Amino acid sequence: MALTLRTDSELEKALDALVAAEGGSRQEVIRKAVLDYYHRADLHVEVEQSLDRNLAKWKDVLDRLAAT
Numbered sequence: 001m002a003l004t005l006r007t008d009s010e011l012e013k014a015l016d017a018l019v020a021a022e023g024g025s026r027q028e029v030i031r032k033a034v035l036d037y038y039h040r041a042d043l044h045v046e047v048e049q050s051l052d053r054n055l056a057k058w059k060d061v062l063d064r065l066a067a068t
Contacts, residue, residue, distance in 0.1 A: 005030070 007015070018029045055062070 015026050015029060019026055022029065
């Protein structure tokens with residue numbers, strides 16, 4: 001599948017630096033960046049869900065602590 005990506009000078013500079021540092025191609029750098037972002041976003045959802053569960057579980061304790 002082909003994709004056209006429009007870039008600006010800042011992105012060009014960053015891509016060139018990453019390609020030079022890691023080797024490979026621009027395509028591989030972009031692929032890795034998108035997949036890394038995807039996995040971090042998924043982790044963010046897990047953290048939010050865990051926070052919601054724990055806030056509900058410890059609500060009474062947190063309310064008492066806030067009242068002191």
